[in-house]
Amino acid sequence: MPKxxxxxxxxxxxxxxxxxxxxxxxLQAICNALSAKDVDPKNLVFASGIGCSGRLPPYVKSYGFxxxxxxxxxxxxxxxxxxxxxxxxxxxxxxxxxxxxGGHIPHTARRNPDIKYIVMDxxxxxxxxxxxxxxxxxxxxxxxxxxxxxxxPLTPIAMAIAxxxxxxxRAYSGKAKxxxxxxxxAMDHRGFALINVISPCITFYNTYKELPxxxxxxxxxHDRTNRAKAFELALDxxxxxxxxxxxxxxxxYESRLHGLxxxxxxxxxxxxxxxxxxxxx
Ligand SMILES: Cc1ncc(C[n+]2csc(CCOP(=O)(O)OP(=O)(O)O)c2C)c(N)n1
Ligand code: SF4
Numbered sequence: 719m720p721k722x723x724x725x726x727x728x729x730x731x732x733x734x735x736x737x738x739x740x741x742x743x744x745l746q747a748i749c750n751a752l753s754a755k756d757v758d759p760k761n762l763v764f765a766s767g768i769g770c771s772g773r774l775p776p777y778v779k780s781y782g783f784x785x786x787x788x789x790x791x792x793x794x795x796x797x798x799x800x801x802x803x804x805x806x807x808x809x810x811x812x813x814x815x816x817x818x819x820g821g822h823i824p825h826t827a828r829r830n831p832d833i834k835y836i837v838m839d840x841x842x843x844x845x846x847x848x849x850x851x852x853x854x855x856x857x858x859x860x861x862x863x864x865x866x867x868x869x870x871p872l873t874p875i876a877m878a879i880a881x882x883x884x885x886x887x888r889a890y891s892g893k894a895k896x897x898x899x900x901x902x903x904a905m906d907h908r909g910f911a912l913i914n915v916i917s918p919c920i921t922f923y924n925t926y927k928e929l930p931x932x933x934x935x936x937x938x939x940h941d942r943t944n945r946a947k948a949f950e951l952a953l954d955x956x957x958x959x960x961x962x963x964x965x966x967x968x969x970x971y972e973s974r975l976h977g978l979x980x981x982x983x984x985x986x987x988x989x990x991x992x993x994x995x996x997x998x999x
Pocket of ligand 1: 768769770771772787810811812813814815838840842843844845846851
């Protein structure tokens with residue numbers, strides 16, 4: 719029996735999301751996974767970007783950091799290296815993650831901190847009332863693009879595999895049980911995990927009807943350690959595959975940083991900042 723039930727991970731703060739928003743399913747799945755992993759709320763930190771999805775941290779019993787638009791990954795990385803014993807989960811939307819914050823993904827992948835990143839991908843900018851986002855389909859009409867967008871969408875899963883993110887998965891907020899299982903596996907993984915969760919925006923881009931027929935679980939015989947195969951699957955547009963595409967373990971950022979501190983110690987000690995500053999006075 720888990721010490722804390724999924725329900726007990728929810729705070730008394732009522733989410734301000736529109737009724738039917740996919741983000742409710744993500745919140746439920748996160749609480750299910752935390753309960754399954756018996757995570758102590760005292761050792762749990764959520765960091766979020768800006769957007770409807772970025773409102774999530776206060777809804778979970780944990781420490782929270784509502785950061786600025788697009789900057790959740792450096793902040794989550796900083797929290798983890800400050801205290802590697804914490805469970806650090808970053809959350810945000812597809813605009814936050816892949817537009818303004820897109821430049822942080824490759825560098826977080828290179829560093830591989832043991833943080834989990836849950837992107838609630840609704841193909842629109844929900845908070846600012848429905849402009850197109852990096853994952854909107856080409857030609858999508860919005861009040862800000864009345865003749866249709868001219869850009870083609872990004873493919874976040876293929877992009878994450880290309881960047882060598884060490885755990886890459888896709889899930890659907892309407893399948894909260896499967897999403898909770900993926901989050902649990904991401905928490906078992908030591909390193910940077912990116913879960914792109916399709917989480918419909920019922921108000922500005924309602925995809926609830928068109929999505930389900932396109933969804934398919936990743937074939938059971940898929941070898942998730944094979945990067946080329948994972949990339950092939952990510953580019954297969956015949957279906958929207960759900961599950962873990964790619965996973966490989968390698969040393970985490972925090973473990974390598976602490977190794978550096980030891981090395982600096984061996985070579986005569988770490989220079990003191992006040993001593994360095996004195997050189998310039
Ligand atoms: C630097 C900066 N630029 C723009 C904004 C305005 N803004 C707030 S949220 C947002 C996009 C939200 O979309 P997304 O990240 O997909 O999240 P969602 O609301 O759909 O969950 C934008 C452009 C901002 N807050 N800060
Ligand atoms: S505007 Fe869209 S993304 Fe924002 S809370 Fe409402 S349904 Fe969810």
